[in-house]
Amino acid sequence: MTDDRPVLILTGPTGSGKSAVALALATKFAGTIINADSMQVYAELRVLTARPSAADEGRVPHRLYGVVPASERWSVGRWLAAAGKEVDAAWQAGRLPVVTGGTGLYLKTLTEGLSPLPAVSAELCRDLEALYEREGGDKFRERLRSLDPHAAARLPATDRQRLVRAMAVARGTGRALTAWHEINPPRPALAARFATIMLLPPREDLYRRLDVRFLTMLANGALPEVQRLLDLNLDAGLPAMKALGVAELARFLKGETTLAEACAQGQAATRRYAKRQLTWLRHQMTANFVIEDEAPEQACARAEAFMRAFLLTPAP
Structure with missing residues (x-):
């Protein structure tokens, strides 16, 4: 079933200015902003995940x-x-859904669907996550190759989440993830007319922005936020505990390093993550409109012009 109603997808690496562009477009086109960042869903992580401010919300x-x-x-x-x-709620209210975030897997499933897969135990997933951390991505992928050669060939060694998932399914069910996909091919999860805008700033400019942003997070309460998270005594394997900056600042709070060292380590981890996002987005996501080498104000103007044309163009 097709649906001509529009959905805007706005993506890019962390620190690329997605939130500002999403806010500008939602303001111009009566939009509802829908989060597609896997860490911004967590209530305790406002500062470290750079969630929109209360004023913007x-x-x-x-x-x-x-x-x-x-x-x-x-x-x-x-x-x-x-x-x-x-x-659907945005459509019912006569608003434009603006789905924004840098978690590529979320965005791909929105447009391509998600195959129904068998459940695997949380304990197995935790054990495999720990194995990945101990051995590193290259060795872990080689282990996967004997169980699911297609997934091992397709996934980069840095894609921890999907490599662990593929290994967990293969070990937990005795059948490769690829085979499950063949049995239950993905179906489009949402019938809509998608417009995908991708922000890809120059890498060195992005890295400078991220370094400054980490310092701003510290000034805005990142340390108390991490302390409150630690006070919950959560399982270290939970996704929220792996948010950028949590491990680094936790080491400082426990007296294991200096604040300067924790900051430098947090900045480096963020840069590495942004590099992986850039690689993934360039090779895995298809965009209708890509904005590169633009200042935030110019990016907003170009994105607005594209969306105006998109909304005025009749659906094929």
């Missing part, structure tokens, strides 16, 4: 930000179900 509707506690494991399946409801 008051300007236009924002959905799926801070909606679950850090003690839960948010998954792509849960996000997909929640995002589908929010998109």
Whole structure:
């Protein structure tokens, strides 16, 4: 079943200015902003995940930000179900759904669907995550190759989440993830007319922005935020505990390093993550409109012009 109603997808690496562009477009086109960042769903992580400010959230509707506690494991399946409801609610209210975030897997499932897969135990997933951390991505992928050669060939060694998932399914069910996909091919999760805008700033400019942003986070309360998270005594394997900056600042709070060292380590981890995002987005995501080498103000203007034309163009 097709649906000509529009959905804007706005993506890019962390620090690329997605939130500012999303806010500008949602303001111009009566939009509802729907989060597609796997860490911004956690209530305890406002500062370190650079969630929109309370003032920005008051300007236009924002959905799926801070909606679950850090003690839960948010998954792509849960996000997909929640995002589908929010998109429909926006349409019902006569608003443009603006889905924004840098979690590429979330965005791909929105447009391509999600194959129904067998459940695997949380304990097995935790054990495999620990194995990945001990051995590194290259060795872990070689282990996967004997169980699911297609997945091992397709996934980069840096894609920890999907490599662990593929290994967990293969070990837990005795059947490769690829085979499950063949049995249950993915179906489009949302019938809509998608417009995808991708922000790809120059790498060195992006890195400078991220370094400055980490310092700003510290000034805005990142340390107390991490301390409150630690006080919950959560399982270290939970996704929220792996948010950028948590491990680094936790080491300082425990007296294991200096604040300067923790800051430098947090900045380096963020740069590495942004590099992986850039690589993934360039090779895995298809965009209708790519904005490169633009200052934030210019990016907003170009994105607005594209969306105006997109909304005025009749659906094929």
